[in-house]
Amino acid sequence: MFDPSNLVREGVKNSTGYNVSHFIRAWSNRDLLRMMSNENPIQPSKAVIEAIIREIDETNLYPAPPAGLCERFAKHVKMKPENIAVCSGSMEVIDVLIRTFVEPDQEVIIHSPTFSAYEKFANLHGAKLISVKMKPPDFAYPFEEMERSITKDTKIVFVCTPNNPTGNYCKKSDIEEFAKNNVIVAVDEAYAEFIDQNMTDLIASYRNLVFIRTLSKAWGLAGLRIGYLIADESVIDYFSRVKQPFHISMPIQRGVEAAFDDPNYLRERVAANNQGVDYIRRELDKIPGVTTFPSSGNFVLINAGDTGHQTQQIIEKLLDMGIFARDMSSHRLGGAYFRITISTEANNRRFIEAMKKILKS
Numbered sequence: 133m134f135d136p137s138n139l140v141r142e143g144v145k146n147s148t149g150y151n152v153s154h155f156i157r158a159w160s161n162r163d164l165l166r167m168m169s170n171e172n173p174i175q176p177s178k179a180v181i182e183a184i185i186r187e188i189d190e191t192n193l194y195p196a197p198p199a200g201l202c203e204r205f206a207k208h209v210k211m212k213p214e215n216i217a218v219c220s221g222s223m224e225v226i227d228v229l230i231r232t233f234v235e236p237d238q239e240v241i242i243h244s245p246t247f248s249a250y251e252k253f254a255n256l257h258g259a260k261l262i263s264v265k266m267k268p269p270d271f272a273y274p275f276e277e278m279e280r281s282i283t284k285d286t287k288i289v290f291v292c293t294p295n296n297p298t299g300n301y302c303k304k305s306d307i308e309e310f311a312k313n314n315v316i317v318a319v320d321e322a323y324a325e326f327i328d329q330n331m332t333d334l335i336a337s338y339r340n341l342v343f344i345r346t347l348s349k350a351w352g353l354a355g356l357r358i359g360y361l362i363a364d365e366s367v368i369d370y371f372s373r374v375k376q377p378f379h380i381s382m383p384i385q386r387g388v389e390a391a392f393d394d395p396n397y398l399r400e401r402v403a404a405n406n407q408g409v410d411y412i413r414r415e416l417d418k419i420p421g422v423t424t425f426p427s428s429g430n431f432v433l434i435n436a437g438d439t440g441h442q443t444q445q446i447i448e449k450l451l452d453m454g455i456f457a458r459d460m461s462s463h464r465l466g467g468a469y470f471r472i473t474i475s476t477e478a479n480n481r482r483f484i485e486a487m488k489k490i491l492k493s
């Protein structure tokens with residue numbers, strides 16, 4: 133009898149795969165208010181949709197390499213197109229980076245809590261994961277301890293800034309200092325547009341420094357699945373040998389180009405989000421026992437441990453009221469925390485009213 137367990141790689145055998153249960157739940161009930169996965173609540177502009185549709189007729193043809201995207205992304209982050217590699221979402225960038233640089237049993241260092249994909253993909257590729265704690269209440273980046281954890285087997289250190297789920301960000305000088313280590317320093321800037329931070333000029337001095345960006349957050353295009361790597365050309369060369377060659381379809385390329393060609397697209401989304409962060413924090417901080425943390429992203433981390441209510445029950449009651457928040461108990465934070473994604477003004481108000489109602493009962 134054939135048993136795939138006898139053939140499968142060890143890393144795959146020991147992994148559980150990426151948890152997509154929250155997407156299954158949200159897509160199977162379209163009435164749920166999606167405040168669980170840091171998506172943008174605003175649909176793409178008409179120009180984006182029209183550009184996608186215009187290109188749909190020729191889907192019998194393989195797509196061209198995404199040169200138009202490389203040009204626009206390079207301009208956005210003040211680099212050259214040669215410094216850009218486009219992937220299907222920044223999750224793929226993380227996956228390909230690990231496959232490009234890390235042999236099984238070599239080490240990947242992360243700070244924790246952070247985005248779960250670094251750990252997932254490191255495990256999948258049989259790497260050893262070293263996780264260094266960020267401690268509440270300020271969740272400061274533990275750079276010194278991360279540096280002490282580097283050994284001759286360390287290949288990549290991931291730094292997420294602004295960090296999901298804690299919401300804080302690190303200074304450019306911290307990244308510059310850390311880049312002096314002889315490892316790939318991979319800075320995940322999925323939320324950088326919300327604070328208009330750009331550190332790519334450091335690549336000229338530190339060729340081991342790479343940045344990861346996505347269009348899924350401030351750009352509001354999560355469904356088009358586009359992320360990109362910004363790096364020295366020598367790194368892009370190796371990275372491009374590993375990534376898929378034809379997986380950014382022409383309709384998607386045209387849609388993204390249209391988004392980047394609209395000067396108001398990003399500015400409006402960022403402004404609305406940042407007002408939403410202020411509103412949600414201000415209102416939640418008035419509720420006894422609730423603690424929120426400053427956020428430079430499109431989400432707010434909440435500790436409801438002192439409310440006299442179990443956080444799990446709060447999340448369940450929010451769900452009963454049609455609001456999908458994200459439990460953070462799997463993020464090495466303990467059971468008291470959850471995360472809420474900023475939505476539209478009306479939806480943010482709906483969430484605050486629901487919280488007041490739940491915590492009064």
Ligand SMILES: Cc1ncc(COP(=O)(O)O)c(C=O)c1O
Pocket residue numbers: 169170220221222223224247292296320322323345346347348354357358359
């Ligand atoms: C820090 C961080 N990086 C990457 C991603 C994945 O984004 P993408 O949609 O580009 O795969 C997320 C998604 O939540 C994230 O929080």
